[in-house]
Amino acid sequence: MDMTAGGAVDPAIENHQQVSELRAAMKHLRSEPRGWLFSLKFSLCVLLTTIGVLVALQPVWWCRVAGVVLIGCMFAHAAELQHEALHNLAYRSRRANAVSGIALGLPMLISFAAYKAAHMRHHRDLGTPMNREFFDYGDQYGREERSKLGAFVDWSVRFTMVHHYALFVANLGRSLLGRDFSGESARVSRRIRRDHRLVLGALLALSALSWSLDSMVIVWVWLLPLFLVAGPVHAAIELPEHFGCETLNRDPFANTRTIRSNRILTWFTNGNNFHVEHHLMPNLPLERLPDLHNEVQDRIRYFNRGYLDYFGKLLRR
Template identity: 30%
Template sequence: MDHRTLIAALPAETKFALMARSDSAGLRHLGVYGLALAVGTIGILLLVPLWPLLILPQGLFLVFLFTLSHECTHQTPFKTRWLNEVVGHACALPIALPFIWFRYFHLAHHKWTNDPKRDPELAGKPRPDSWPSLLAYLSGWFYWRAMAQVLVRNAFGRFDAPYLPQRQYAVMQREARFLLGIYALAALSLLVTPALFWVWILPVLIGQPFLRLYLLAEHGLCPPVADMLENSRTTFTTRAVRFLAWNMPYHAEHHAFPNVPFHKLPEFHTLTRAYLKSTSEGYSGFATTYARAMNHDPIHPSSG
């Protein structure tokens, strides 16, 4: 059974219930998430005992704002539309991910998931297929470079991606200029105090490899087929990781039915688990499988 057949087979009342969005569920999750970030930030700034140990969790909570931004592009974390917009834009600042641009990039990814030529996440290139390319990918270098290029191009009005609507060019240009202005001020602040280096810059650099591995598991080694239950991977992991990633380890479920909000994905998973075709037991399990595939069978776009 493919994802279209599965969704079509669901009773209308079940689909309606699965799509129910909730401000309270989203705000509760965001509140705990924000509290964790606040504790880390205050602890680092106050130099509490063993404060360097806070840098890694601080980095994880910062870089995994990517998953919240991703959910906001779908308008699913909150029932109220403006909450999704405000939170999505707020997520852009610490991870240099312009929200309006990312919305169209991500919609194209959903339309052409794992298609080697049309999925913008692949951009016509294979996933890491050697140890040097994997290490470079995990470092986050390609991400930071790509986002810098996107921000500069957008700021100068140089839009050439086919998935970006012309009606949004001016908005995306203002968005990029605003973010670049904020980053310029942040750079200047480092001449006065290193605070942002310790609570933001160093943590996101340290946290990025963990996010890269998480993202590689979403579609890595999955075939370039139309069935979302096969071209996307669900990773069975801990509640802590699911919390950090806003339940996006249920990734095949998310691609099969993107209108299901994060807090309903565990429920949807119970309906889809028997039909999932690409799964992994934890991220260490996926990493082991990926390493074996890379060592014994070169990874090309045609094999995910």
């Protein structure tokens, strides 16, 4: 057994052993993905998005505003469903996970292949200086001291998601040129190129429809919901995950936050609020995370009783 200089057990190794033992003790919670349940969630997302589209295309300003908000919220919800698919927890079939994941990420310009590769590394590297996340918000975890102006810029960058859109444009260019992506295998690079070309195809198709109808369809049902609603909502969902936590600590009870929220927000975030539990057992079906929470809640260091509680405390900091 590795020891420190004084003969004591290295705390990091001891913590790793404790987490491994806990995972082994919780193995009774594991179950196979229930594809029918994910299909229901997917179908509800499509239904609500369709309703939003119909409302947004009405020639009444308040209908259009309501439609844009609903569509944007469903775009953000779809990204949370995509997260389930990239862990291969939506269906038993990897192909079904990939197909659904590609479709769910398309509205927010998210490459399923790029997100999956980056997210798996995030799970592996969280707690180390090597950790990187797919969505770049600048000061990702709130570690740096900022002036008021610097803080304003940081929050603006986060909630507009400008880095994500800039990266999409850059990666689309690489995809159209047939180039590979740094740090990714040739196979993953091919899949990333495929995803970006599919998004471009969807943008061109909706643009053509708007032109043929001599209307602003693409603006009302995609661009405004994406930039004004989906981006900020998605950033708000992701913010509590690790912000202000001990992100250089390998212990998932220290580097991640859980929020015990109501059923509606748990559905909307697709269980993302149980984030400590997800990092503790990444391959656990998301509907089992509340059960895991009941087993480990006393160990969690960063915990909030609802999103209002979290954001209220954040604003008062």
